[in-house]
Amino acid sequence: MKRRTFIAALGGAATWPVVARAQSERVRSIGVLMGVDDADMRASYAAFVEALQRLGWTNGRNVQIETRWAGGYTSDIRRQATDLVALAPEVIVVSGSAALAPLLQATHTVPIVFASVADPVGTGFIESMARPGGNATGFIAFDYTLSGKWLELLKEIAPSVTRTAVLRDPEVTVGIGQFAMIQGVAPSLGVDVRAINLRDAGEIERAVTAFAGSPNGGLILTTSGLAVAHHELIIALAAKYKLPAVYYRRYFVASGGLISYGYDVLQQYRGMAGYVDRILKGEKPADLPVQAPNKYELVINLKTARALGLTVPPSLLARADEVIE
Numbered sequence: 001m002k003r004r005t006f007i008a009a010l011g012g013a014a015t016w017p018v019v020a021r022a023q024s025e026r027v028r029s030i031g032v033l034m035g036v037d038d039a040d041m042r043a044s045y046a047a048f049v050e051a052l053q054r055l056g057w058t059n060g061r062n063v064q065i066e067t068r069w070a071g072g073y074t075s076d077i078r079r080q081a082t083d084l085v086a087l088a089p090e091v092i093v094v095s096g097s098a099a100l101a102p103l104l105q106a107t108h109t110v111p112i113v114f115a116s117v118a119d120p121v122g123t124g125f126i127e128s129m130a131r132p133g134g135n136a137t138g139f140i141a142f143d144y145t146l147s148g149k150w151l152e153l154l155k156e157i158a159p160s161v162t163r164t165a166v167l168r169d170p171e172v173t174v175g176i177g178q179f180a181m182i183q184g185v186a187p188s189l190g191v192d193v194r195a196i197n198l199r200d201a202g203e204i205e206r207a208v209t210a211f212a213g214s215p216n217g218g219l220i221l222t223t224s225g226l227a228v229a230h231h232e233l234i235i236a237l238a239a240k241y242k243l244p245a246v247y248y249r250r251y252f253v254a255s256g257g258l259i260s261y262g263y264d265v266l267q268q269y270r271g272m273a274g275y276v277d278r279i280l281k282g283e284k285p286a287d288l289p290v291q292a293p294n295k296y297e298l299v300i301n302l303k304t305a306r307a308l309g310l311t312v313p314p315s316l317l318a319r320a321d322e323v324i325e
Contacts, residue, residue: 028063028280031089034102035077035099035225037069040251051273074171078102091279093119093272097174097226099127106188110286113275114138115268118174137285139268140292141223147181149261150246154218155189156245156316161218163192167212169224170197178222196225201233212241220244240265252300263293297321
């Protein structure tokens with residue numbers, strides 16, 4: 001055998017087992033349903049993918065991720081959920097109650113890992129926090145008692161508020177539950193509350209404009225995909241009509257909102273990657289406990305407070321996890 005041919009043969013023999021292993025490695029499948037397509041959700045998705053990579057799962061190498069982005073509206077989310085289930089992924093990752101509900105209707109067998117869901121037991125998504133019992137598990141945003149704290153914070157940062165509009169998605173159970181909890185604590189704080197439904201931009205603008213026609217008003221934005229989809233409009237309306245507003249996540253305050261008290265979304269998406277890893281390795285969602293946030297963040301935007309003519313109480317500043325100048 002010629003020397004060149006012999007070396008080539010050795011090279012082929014040396015590389016063949018590596019190629020064979022690469023070709024025989026099983027590529028796993030993950031479906032992802034995001035209720036809203038915007039910069040915030042893209043950052044959350046990136047945190048999930050990065051956490052997967054740290055656990056040894058690389059998209060396009062040993063795992064294939066099929067992602068569907070909805071626009072925050074129920075009809076679009078349902079369509080995307082149906083399409084995703086039809087692909088038969090080994091596990092599905094989903095954000096929010098509005099997107100989780102149609103997925104659970106579409107499949108009782110495909111494992112589902114969720115984030116940013118409130119009260120999954122009360123809504124019937126799972127049997128219990130400790131043992132979910134079905135094909136879904138994940139991470140909750142908060143329990144409903146947190147909603148009452150939003151109104152308490154509003155009164156603390158803006159004591160003159162006697163009227164509050166609660167912006168909620170009426171088509172999801174969580175929107176109704178959050179409003180009910182806020183209603184429950186309102187009398188003790190001397191505040192009248194009313195609901196503004198998050199359906200489309202025109203309705204939101206008309207309702208907030210009408211509400212702002214009377215003095216001493218404030219806003220509370222409750223959790224939903226539509227809250228994220230319309231966040232720029234809501235923050236702009238609050239600024240335009242000088243309405244103190246409380247939000248459920250730092251994201252809104254970083255975008256110009258006044259104050260927020262809520263969970264760390266990126267932490268939940270990193271946690272979801274850990275659960276996906278465990279499910280792909282053989283564990284069942286029914287046996288993985290649903291986890292609650294271990295900390296809530298209080299964030300205040302001082303620039304927005306000054307624009308509204310508010311003086312933030314020192315006691316509130318001392319409790320803040322972050323103050324944006």
